[in-house]
Amino acid sequence: MSDDFLFADDVEEETLPERASWKVLIVDDEPEIHAVTKLALNDFIFQDRDIEFISAHSGEDAKRVLREHNDIAVILLDVVMETDDAGLRVAKFIRDEINNYFTRIILRTGQPGQAPELDVILNYDINDYKSKTELTSQKLFTSVISALRSYRDIINLENSRRGLESILTASSNLFNLRTLDGFMNGLVQQLTSLIGGAAQEVSYISAPSASSGLDELADYVLYKGKCGDDKVSVNSVLNSVNDEQLQACRSALANKSVVIQDDFLVAYCHSNHQRGSLLLLTGLPRPLDDYDRNLIELFASNVQVAFEQVQLTSEVEANQKEILEQVSKALVCRLSGGRHIQRVTLLCELLAQKAGLSQDDIDVLSLAVRLHDIGSLVVPVNLLSKSGELAPEEMDLVRQHVSEDIAVIKDAEHPVIKTAAMLAREQYECWDGSGYPKSLKQEQIHIFSRILAIVDEYDSLRNEKCKPKYRPLPEVVQYFQSAKGSLFDPQLVDLLLSDIEHFEDIISKNPDSH
Template identity: 35%
Template sequence: MSSFLFSNEPLKEEEHITVDNTCWDILVVDDEEDIHQVTKLVLSDFRFEQKPLRFHHAYSAKQAMDILNSEDSISVGLIDVVMESNHAGLDLIKFIRNDMANHDIRLILRTGQPGEAPEESVIRDYDINDYKNKTELTAVKLKTLLYSALRSHRDIQTIERHKQGLERIIDASSSFLKCNNVQDFASTILSHVADVMGLSDSDIYCAAAVNKQYGAGAKFQLLAASGAGIAPEQTALPDKVKSRFIETHNRKTSSKSDHEYVGYFTSQAGLETMLYVSKKGLLQPTDCQLLAFFANNIALAYDNLNLRETVKESQKELSYILGEAVEKRSKETGSHVKRVAHYSLLLAKLVGLNDYRAEIIKLASPLHDIGKISIPDVILNKPGKLNDDEWAIMKTHAQQGYEILKNSTNDILQCGAIIAHQHHEKWDGSGYPQGLKGEQIDIAGRITALADVFDALGSVRCYKPVWTLEEILTEIKRQRGQQFDPKLVDLFVENLEQFVAIRDQYPD
């Protein structure tokens, strides 16, 4: 080792420093003080990708294990073979790879006694990255070895960051499928952008917007913005961000700088999605690649959400149209089905059903009387009380409604079949057509039954005048546990103001 420059000055114990990505951490493991001195001296001016080295010193395999257990930032380990035992270095290799399961750190064995650990068998049997005799390791060769090891570690870390980022993207993208509307979608974007980049919300500012591909650049719709102290509901954007969106719309391509990224992606529906992200620190190539993947998924998810909302709106409109057609035939108001739908949604949420199930009940409830299309006009619109024969015919509308809808595979129509069939069943078992009792009646049928009666009593019918709210409330309480589910009645009474507000919002 004649090319090494020795120093007699002992090495001072290095303080633990928090990882800040401004240097490369090197672990030197050797029981010879001179080796530590020489290694640090030779590599004192070493730079890789403009970052210096930071040394951690261990004089035995045991000390090295302690350092590795407390430091997760070590990039390269320079390890002596013979220390407290003839195979201490080899045992340390096994500990790192097997016990710690650390396969990222690059491990280089250095030995002054090659006979104790033959090179060929060591390279074959131990997961190391190089093996060198100390006598052949000149200053130039040591630096060359370190360049190679650090490049390898950097590439492994890049792959791992991509892997973790893609896992976060997959996790984030799957949550898009759970979004029921644009507002949910926007908040989902914001909650995951920082996570995809592995940062805290306070480290970045992000905003998402959509526009028509061939519309005016300034006409974009802001989905949401967050970060850097911005509230999620804020709609005002900084002028710089507005300019970036307009520039991106006009250029129709993604762009990036040291601190900013603007992703641009188009959809089959003729829309464009733009994602703006700015970071306090430098944006790494990995950041931009992950954001590009994520922004592309945002565009696809937004396209699908729009399609789902279009289908959903179509289903809702068809449900209302069918319900209103039946109501008009019986000379009742079309607003009845809208009110029943909203009452049913409110009851479903109050009773604890999830948003999807509650929405299905809302869209299906307007179909509760669909079977009345089979009832003759003379019975349907008869003023006053029906006779026994007429009442027997009228009661068939529940079964008829079920028969009309039962063969559909659509969730809304399936629920509509249940509601049509069961909304005249009663909690005490005295209802029709099946005489179901208590929880034998589907929750959708129980909910719609209460919603329908509340609205019908408060509306003009050919066979009765409008009841006052006090009269309606008295009747519903009287029917608690008889016609209606007691729990639903209690929830209705406790939240009466909300039901009255819905009635006032959709007048006849």
């Protein structure tokens, strides 16, 4: 016989997934009550969840536990502890102080005379009342099962309420977005709220019609990243998803439904315009259930309409911008060899950035600046191109034409045109109130107008073709130093002078053509 010992290979123990539990709080000043209760419910399982017992031995101890745990399903509550009504005080604390209307309260007492059942049921928001002498193991089991069913149903209703509230909020937010970037960013944020975490990628696939096959799904808008850092990109559908995702997309499109897999989902988005679109989420943060499916179906029903609104808004704004550009070009052809407006626009954008304006404000200012000289379209060309000072009657003619044109556009609804009208009105107002036509002063003058006043004057002084006003740079710096706080906003002047090289660079790169 061999002296060697033979050992079987170690078998790695299978790790079982951790079972979810119902939290049950036992509140009683008698230790044996805790022990007996735990023993009676030792093998308790309800809906594949066991019980996690939490013990408290006084009313104050129970309040502490309840502050720390907001997910206690059932509380087995003694009445008489450190005081004759300690349990009743805990019941009021639960409902009235921490506003917990979900936890089911089973009041059990060994001294029913201290808390008559009728009075307690009428005056306290409890869910069951038991005498300890009648509460056998079977009755305890039955009471706890009944309480857990009630708790489960209440939580499901609350989750549904919150889910529907999230859907309404999400839909409202999406309808307020105006750009594709904003739409996809909003989509990511709202889906993160709905599914309790961020997917790794969110994609939006648009089809020409609801009856389209997958091969006809043309637009695939991909938004990567959990925090909205990555921009939207548009790809070909068939080159952007794997075989499993393609099959799920076909199924969702054919059945107009939601398809949920282990780590991704595809949701069909309904439309009122015979279009069919899909919402694809990959890298899900957790497994999704039927409740999540219902929320996503509700959410997806509004996504397509919001997406179409974003597309329509973008098209309208693009058309409006093109019209404004054409008007701007007409002005460019009449002013300073075509470069004055271009320079002033670039200078305004740079000064606005330094002043901390938002990109949306800078975009409006940029377009409005190109239109603020719209009165020049009706001013005779010989006056616009005349060198030297205008005669008084010539200046009156210029002002008359400009005033008439301001009157035409001042009631426009488009924000760019309204801003252009404001610039035309306020460009001659001064920081100290000495300007015209309304003698506005300081912050009464819109910051757009304050920026334009500085930039317009700076361009005139640095334009070599404008012989009467041209000044070398040192004299221009000295001029603005002396004029800040009187003609111009002193803070904006400081921003200009602190980075004069960048402003000079714009002047030098955009000279007049004649």
